[in-house]
Amino acid sequence: MSSCTGSGTGALMLSSANAGSSSSSRASRSGSADGSWCSTTRRCTSTESSASSCDRTVTAAGLGSVPPVAAAQPSxxxxxxxxxxxxxxxxxxxxxxxxxxxxxxxxxxxxxxxxxxxxxxxxxxxxxxxxxxxxxxxxxxxxxxxxxxxxxxxxxxxxxxxxxxxxxxxxxxxxxxxxxxxxxxxxxxxxxxxxxxxxxxxxxxxxxxxxxxxxxxxxxxxxxxxxxxxxxxxxxxxxxxxxxxxxxxxxxxxxxxxxxxxxxDVVGLSVLLRDRRYPVACLAALAQGWVLFGLRSALVPTVVVAWRHDVTWVGWAFTISAVVQALLIMPAGRVVDRAGRRPAMIAGTGVAAAAITALVFVDGYAWLVVLLSVYAAGSALLNAAPAALIGDVVAGRAGSGVAVFSMCTDVGAVVGPVVVGLIAERVSVPAAFGSGAVLLVVAFVASWTLTTVRPTRRS
CATH class of the missing domain: 1.20.1250.20 (MFS general substrate transporter like domains)
Structure with a gap:
């Protein structure tokens, strides 16, 4: 504990990670907003090499009630x-x-x-x-x-x-x-x-x-x-x-x-399925595989050609959407960690579902590119959030948890093009796009059933 003389005092409790294997006490100097200085003492206890808790109490002069300060994220x-x-x-x-x-x-x-x-x-x-x-x-x-x-x-x-x-x-x-x-x-x-x-x-x-x-x-x-x-x-x-x-x-x-x-440690699939987060993540993976390989890769090229554009236009549409996703993937990862898995899943499935649903009513190339780019924004979240959910559930244990999750994407990739093609031939192209929208809407609704828990290093 440390104290600084001044007109007002405030206490701020921070949590940080320490890789040491025993209790230790470290002193440092910290400055207040008005230039005054005080010492801080941190008492760290660790029982694991990868995760520990450190309680730091800071008393600053002249600051009154000190607002929470976000600790710098470790690399x-x-x-x-x-x-x-x-x-x-x-x-x-x-x-x-x-x-x-x-x-x-x-x-x-x-x-x-x-x-x-x-x-x-x-x-x-x-x-x-x-x-x-x-x-x-x-x-x-x-x-x-x-x-x-x-x-x-x-x-x-x-x-x-x-x-x-x-x-x-x-x-x-x-x-x-x-x-x-x-x-x-x-x-x-x-x-x-x-x-x-x-x-x-x-x-x-x-x-x-x-x-x-x-x-x-x-x-x-x-x-x-x-x-x-x-x-x-x-x-x-x-x-x-x-x-x-x-x-x-x-x-x-x-x-x-x-x-x-x-x-x-090995965790069985039956145990994973009892955790709501696992089937929700797998459902999102299935929807992603279905849309990416069934709708985007198999159906969109035929639609563009039907609009009397050559295959080069298909490549440009895919490239633009891929660039959008690449630009947003890192911010999406930060959202998943800071806001939590549930908000990221809801936003990702919601944006993706809206974009694919809108494709049902599109009859021009420009709007197709716009909506594919919007879908890419949702897909950026869906590339990070479901995988993080799986990691939370599996928690480093061996078993078939990750394999089944990956398998869901492959099922969408294999079955999606066939079913989408049949729907496009026997019903209509808009109905084929609608099949992907339905899956994403189901994943969107399922995401609302998750609880909002922001992960911590100790979890």
Whole structure:
């Protein structure tokens, strides 16, 4: 405790984090608004290396009642940025190969149906492998599974570059889908395990920012590499994945910073489902997968072409919305941590639902771009808030919690395009857009059932 002589006194209790392992007392000098000085004493007690509480009492001269002062937010763990870079490498590589894949498959005599099967197989293999990711993480640790996924994707991409037939291309693409889900589930589980509760929103935003930037830059670079040779983007992707695997091994070492090693507590899916936050987050993930891959990727291009615009206009619409999302993803992460998960979920699903609902009535390109950008703003919140909710529920424990959450997005990505296409053909295009709006509205209503609890470092 400390005191300063003056005409008035006020007490302010602050909470901060301390990584020490024993009680300690530290003295410092602090200044009041009028230039007078006083000493402060902080008594810190810690029972964990990652979270502790420190009660500081400050008595300032001449200030009367001192208003609460927000403590500076601690920086994110270094591993969060590493995972973001790794994710950026993965998405950059995917962006390199996706525009080239149909053209490359056509050189083996593949028609539109076979090319469609090649694209769908990747998502199907992700979906089929997802249920096993939790068990693999429990058995071997997410860090090892993450690296294995990166290496499997690298081998798959390199083999694709040297494929001699469509059948080989199909097999190698399927292996890439397996490696992709091993990486994505393990990376997210590791991210949530190493991030304190009051930083999970920002951590998820940084992680998603890497994916967004990679996805924006990849297609243009892939087109340039394809001018050299069609297999070149696949080899470049393999090199990127190998570099990402080396970076992961170098930084995410075994131990506490890895955040996901064998021997952690295991939580069952039945326990997670009893927590309201978990199904709400999974519902939001399903809606996101449905809208992004069913409506945006599968339906919007056909609508734009029907308006007598060429495919280039589709690319511009997607690029503009992606840039909007990239600009808003970091502020969205701060909102998730400071305002709480519930307000962020309500705002994200509400804005996204409004944008997709409005698409039902749009018949011009300019309004399409505007509404896709509005949806991107809501999607920025939905990239951070549901993942942070999952991290709060799982709380660093191993199991299938993250895998099932990821699986919900994949279900939307696989089922969404098929169902949306059927609705567009047999009913109408506005009705197809309405299917996504319904899912988002349901997620919006479900988000209201959450309780408003702002996470703290100790939680």
């Amino acid at each position: 994110l763990p270094r591993e969060v940025y590493v995972l973001s870079v790794v994710g950026g490498c993965v998405m950059l590589g995917l962006g390199l190969v996706l525009p080239v894949l149909p053209v490359y498959a056509a050189t083996f005599g593949a028609g539109p149906t076979q090319i469609g099967a090649l694209v769908a197989l990747f998502a199907l293999m992700r979906l089929a492998t997802s249920p096993f990711c939790g068990r693999l993480g429990v058995r071997f640790g997410e860090r090892r599974v993450l690296v294995a996924g990166l290496l499997l994707c690298a081998v798959s991409s390199a083999l694709t570059a040297f494929a001699g037939s469509y059948g080989q291309l199909l097999v190698f693409r399927g292996l890439g889908g397996v490696g992709s889900v091993l990486f994505s589930v393990s990376a997210l589980a590791t991210l949530l395990a190493i991030s304190p509760a009051d930083q999970r929103g920002r951590a998820s935003a940084v992680f998603e920012a890497g994916f967004l930037l990679g996805g924006i830059c990849g297609p243009a670079l892939g087109g340039l590499l394809a001018l050299v040779a069609l297999p070149a983007p696949f080899m470049a992707y393999a090199v990127l994945l190998l570099a990402a695997a080396v970076l992961t091994l170098a930084v995410l070492r075994t131990g506490r910073t890895a955040g996901a090693e064998p021997g952690r």
